[in-house]
Amino acid sequence: MKNTPVIPSSAWIFLIWLILMTLLPFSLILGMSFLQRTDLGNIVFAFSLKNYQQLLDWIYFKVLLKTLWLAFGATLSCLMIGFPVAYFLARVQGPLKSIGLILLFIPFWTNFILRIYGIVSLFGSNGLFNQILATLGAPEVSILYTRLGVYIGLVYNYLPFLVVPIYSSLEKLDPFLREAASDLGATRFQTFRKVILPNIKEGVFIGSLFVFIPMLGEYVIPDLLGGAKEAFLGKVMVEQFFILQDWPLGSAIATVLSVLLLGALWLQNRWTSKNQQPQSQELSHAI
Amino acid sequence: MRFKNPLVTFLFWMAITLLYLPLLYLIFQAFLENPNDWRSGFTLKWLIKLFDSPALWGPLLNSVEIGVLSATLAVSLGTLGAVGLSRISGLLPPVIQTLIILPILVPEVITGLSLLLFFLLCRFDLGFLTVVVAHASFSASFVYFIMVEQLRKLDPQMSEAAMDLGAKPTEVFWKVTLPNIIPGVMGAWLLAFTLSFDDFLISFFTSGAGLTTLPLKIYSLMRIGVSPELNGLSFIMICISTFLVLMLVSKEQSRKWVLRG
Amino acid sequence: MLLHLEAVTKSFEGFQLHPLTLSVERGEFFSLLGPSGCGKTTVLRLIGGFETPTSGRVILNDQDITRLPPHKRNVHTVFQRYALFPHLTVAENVAFPLHLKKLPSAEISERVKESLKLVEIEDLQDRRTHQISGGQAQRTALARALVAKPELVLLDEPLSALDPELRMKMREELKTICKKVGITFLLVTHDQEEALQLSDRIAVFKSGQCLQVGTPKTIYEDPSDTFVARFIGAVNEIPGDIQGEASPETGEIVLSSPLGMFKLKKNGHSLPKQVSVILRPEKMRLLRSKSTTQENLMEGEIQDLIYLGSRTEYAVKIGPSTFKVFEQELERLKKRRLNVGDRVFLAWRGDDAIVLPQST
Numbered sequence: 080m081k082n083t084p085v086i087p088s089s090a091w092i093f094l095i096w097l098i099l100m101t102l103l104p105f106s107l108i109l110g111m112s113f114l115q116r117t118d119l120g121n122i123v124f125a126f127s128l129k130n131y132q133q134l135l136d137w138i139y140f141k142v143l144l145k146t147l148w149l150a151f152g153a154t155l156s157c158l159m160i161g162f163p164v165a166y167f168l169a170r171v172q173g174p175l176k177s178i179g180l181i182l183l184f185i186p187f188w189t190n191f192i193l194r195i196y197g198i199v200s201l202f203g204s205n206g207l208f209n210q211i212l213a214t215l216g217a218p219e220v221s222i223l224y225t226r227l228g229v230y231i232g233l234v235y236n237y238l239p240f241l242v243v244p245i246y247s248s249l250e251k252l253d254p255f256l257r258e259a260a261s262d263l264g265a266t267r268f269q270t271f272r273k274v275i276l277p278n279i280k281e282g283v284f285i286g287s288l289f290v291f292i293p294m295l296g297e298y299v300i301p302d303l304l305g306g307a308k309e310a311f312l313g314k315v316m317v318e319q320f321f322i323l324q325d326w327p328l329g330s331a332i333a334t335v336l337s338v339l340l341l342g343a344l345w346l347q348n349r350w351t352s353k354n355q356q357p358q359s360q361e362l363s364h365a366i
Numbered sequence: 367m368r369f370k371n372p373l374v375t376f377l378f379w380m381a382i383t384l385l386y387l388p389l390l391y392l393i394f395q396a397f398l399e400n401p402n403d404w405r406s407g408f409t410l411k412w413l414i415k416l417f418d419s420p421a422l423w424g425p426l427l428n429s430v431e432i433g434v435l436s437a438t439l440a441v442s443l444g445t446l447g448a449v450g451l452s453r454i455s456g457l458l459p460p461v462i463q464t465l466i467i468l469p470i471l472v473p474e475v476i477t478g479l480s481l482l483l484f485f486l487l488c489r490f491d492l493g494f495l496t497v498v499v500a501h502a503s504f505s506a507s508f509v510y511f512i513m514v515e516q517l518r519k520l521d522p523q524m525s526e527a528a529m530d531l532g533a534k535p536t537e538v539f540w541k542v543t544l545p546n547i548i549p550g551v552m553g554a555w556l557l558a559f560t561l562s563f564d565d566f567l568i569s570f571f572t573s574g575a576g577l578t579t580l581p582l583k584i585y586s587l588m589r590i591g592v593s594p595e596l597n598g599l600s601f602i603m604i605c606i607s608t609f610l611v612l613m614l615v616s617k618e619q620s621r622k623w624v625l626r627g
Numbered sequence: 628m629l630l631h632l633e634a635v636t637k638s639f640e641g642f643q644l645h646p647l648t649l650s651v652e653r654g655e656f657f658s659l660l661g662p663s664g665c666g667k668t669t670v671l672r673l674i675g676g677f678e679t680p681t682s683g684r685v686i687l688n689d690q691d692i693t694r695l696p697p698h699k700r701n702v703h704t705v706f707q708r709y710a711l712f713p714h715l716t717v718a719e720n721v722a723f724p725l726h727l728k729k730l731p732s733a734e735i736s737e738r739v740k741e742s743l744k745l746v747e748i749e750d751l752q753d754r755r756t757h758q759i760s761g762g763q764a765q766r767t768a769l770a771r772a773l774v775a776k777p778e779l780v781l782l783d784e785p786l787s788a789l790d791p792e793l794r795m796k797m798r799e800e801l802k803t804i805c806k807k808v809g810i811t812f813l814l815v816t817h818d819q820e821e822a823l824q825l826s827d828r829i830a831v832f833k834s835g836q837c838l839q840v841g842t843p844k845t846i847y848e849d850p851s852d853t854f855v856a857r858f859i860g861a862v863n864e865i866p867g868d869i870q871g872e873a874s875p876e877t878g879e880i881v882l883s884s885p886l887g888m889f890k891l892k893k894n895g896h897s898l899p900k901q902v903s904v905i906l907r908p909e910k911m912r913l914l915r916s917k918s919t920t921q922e923n924l925m926e927g928e929i930q931d932l933i934y935l936g937s938r939t940e941y942a943v944k945i946g947p948s949t950f951k952v953f954e955q956e957l958e959r960l961k962k963r964r965l966n967v968g969d970r971v972f973l974a975w976r977g978d979d980a981i982v983l984p985q986s987t
Contacts, residue, residue: 090450093443093510094462100503101469104480107487160384163377170374179378181615186385188614189607190564192584193600197388199588200395205402207391238385293473299567303588313475320479330483333476340471344464526677527710529697531724531771537698541723545714 105337111330120324130331139315146312149226150294153233154241154287160234161242162283168242169249187239195303198232199223224306232300237290244286248279281350288343296336312336389604396601401594416598425583429563432494432579436501437558443502444509444558445551449543452517469504470511477504478571485572492574500572501565505558512557516550517543553614560610629653629811630674630779635683637669644669645836646683651779651813656805658814658822661832662858667815670832671781674813676700688778704781708788709768711756717767718743718752724775742770745804762793769801773808782814786821798824819859823847831855853986856905863911863950865889865904866985879977886946889923892978905981908951913941914972915963922974925950929969941965943973 086094112130115123133139168179186194201207202222209219222228252275260270301311312332319329396413400406416422447466451458469477481500482492490496520543528542529535544551566581573582580603587596630651637644644666651657659667672678673685676697685693692700703724711720721742725735743749746766751759759767765785772780785801786794802825805812816822822829823843830840831854839851850856853864867884874880882889882904891904917924927945941952950973965971 085454087450087453089446090453093447093450093506094465096443096503096506097465097469100481100484100499101477102465104484105468105472105476107483108476108480111483160377160381163374164381167374167378170371179382181611182382183385185608185611186389188560188564188611189389189604190566190581190584192566192581192588193392193603194388196584196588196596196600197392200391201388207404210402210404235385235388238381289471296473296475298475313473317475317479320482326483329479333479337472337476340473341464344467344471348460521708521710523706523708523710524712526675526697527704527706528712528723530675530677530702530704532698532727532775533723534698537727541727542712542714546712548714 108330108333111327112334114327116327130328142310142315146295150291153230154291156234157238157241161238165242165245168246183239223304228304229301232304233294241286241290245283248282252278285347292339392600396597401597412594412598425578425580429580432497433559433562436498436562437555439502440505440509440558441555443506445513447510448513448517466507466510469507474567478568482571493577496572497569500568501562505561509554509558512554513550516547520546556614631686633684635680637681643835647837653811654809656812656825656827658826658829660816660822660829662817665832666835667832671783671815675704675781701777702779703772703777705768705772705785707784709764711764711767713756717754720767721770721774738774742774746770761789779811784816853903853983861908861951863906868900886925890977891980891982899984901985903983903985906975908953910979911952911973911975913952914974917972922976925973929965929967929971
């Protein structure tokens, strides 16, 4: 028996497209990250690890730490807000379940820029929040163009992407598990802590990684809500390409983010192959 | 068993309210006499003014054209891939799986940057075509997963039955497989169109200087500052997006109905 | 001879089909019978063209079709779950193979009508496949397989998805339809009753091997092997040794077993010393007292009885083993009432016993 399956020609068209339009561009980024540039911004074809070393320079390292910290906080907040949402959706039955899922997703099918604009309208200096403060006679609070603005933007935009994996982990749990636990004398809280949590913790962790890592690369949110002073990894990365003309350094940042993501994907595959749930299924659920 | 946990229920509706607050306020704002004053009374003038601003019609047309072309491209590619790869029995090699999931998984910033780099190195002129291709490059994978799900629901014996009754492999596809996945194909097209229509970041990187899509237009208006025109546009965009989602959902729902019989 | 398999083998992970040579005559109803995983479905798929044999040849109508793809074989299949096309109506499903042959539409509708009539679902022709019942889907699948008048129709456990009552009914109708159309059928089934009722000949399979081919009567009354005997119908077994040679005038041989000495008839098979004697439950009788017949007798105690109306099934304990005995509720037995715990004698005739080599 042959071990490698024969791939039909129709599938090759798709695969070649992916290789050409996804793999090749990513390889370019990867390759670029090992090149150097002159002070004029020209690319020099000489292999070096300089760009990666440069990331450890204090100015970039400080940005990295700040970004990690902010993204970590935002992920944690998404978890805290998202967990009850996922739990509700997983446990509720009947039409309310589909209505809830649709309600969760409609905002995220509306345009991303508009969502951010919505936040600006609420929290900007002329926004609803400050208008209400003004009528109450309170002084204006600047939320936008600060770290808090970025934080709100991150939580708002990434929330559903964390709800989905938690929801699908909870859905996969045998509904009789809870009944069995309470039958054996566990209280509601004990059931949750000793039976449900241990069974979904991997799914929740992976879900958090898939929210956390893309947050690091976020460009539009810090750009529009963070203001000029707020340094953020994704923004720094894009600026390397468009403003500072340092493509190799920008590529190095992109490469690091991609490698982190692939690591998370690998971890997920390792864990799910144990629980035999193909990721494609989960994804199409998410869609 | 009905779910009764007042705390969880409350937190759920709380979160939903927070999610909708910005969008609802945008809609509200579109009708305000003075968008910067929430008690200023209602008017339709901003919406009417919107129809008089030709600067918006160009971007809208671009967005629609790009959406139609890229969705068609993505659906052809993704469906071909799904039909082809579904013939392979057992699990796909992890390399192929990763390749397919990559465009979905990788943050748009990186996809956009890498495509930009690719187009520049290939000396393609940035513009309409590069945006179409870039949009299709990530939506094709979404289409693939939808179609795989569709094909998985089909009885695998069905194509065997068709062959058994004398259908050549191509006839099996056109006469049996395709008619049965057509609802999925339409849903996938709608999704790909929505993804393209709503996309900002990848268009931002791959459109070059000359081309403006609707999200790009909104972005540039936003950078200038809050404008009443922008509010009207937001309202229209929210309506379109919601309409597209509801269509997608109702497709999904009607498909379920058909399958249940 | 319509279909001939010539030393066909197939191996894939965890399974091996032993070299199989088999012939099916034109117009015959032939069954492949065996438990699941025995390879019968693999044989069907080899004939249908969904698998290619590892070695050997498949010959249909004197033409070697071993490597021919399914769509070029004049063989149609009724699939286990019917595999009707959900985007087509019942009539369109049936017309499918005719459309592929590009027949004129008048002829197509003529033949579709004929086929639907044959399976008695003319009134369902415009229904969608999800609007019909399991039995109706079954008929549609049958009509679809028959409509193009293939040389051979393969039936892959066609009745297994139906509920028991409907299965009985469909079995009879299937038989009538098959007789009417005069096409050759090859049935795959694990249900021995189904095979016995429908088939002209049966091939019994066990773990990739064909153990016996024969008419239902041969398979039941003269199984070649203890597995075949056990698989088809209920059995009682007495292991033992054959003592000496058969007596030249009566052909009798003597069996010595833990349950006693018994007289048997030698029946053609050349037998080793150690044998298994197979007794069908309906070929034994229960006696209140020891009679002086020529039959073999065994004394035991009734352990259990199940009254089934037309017959009663007894479990009789004799020494360490339990024997099943089925007795018809005959008039002459009415007076005799047997209860659990009664001492009885089991009587059986030497030539009703099937003597087979002991299986390992």
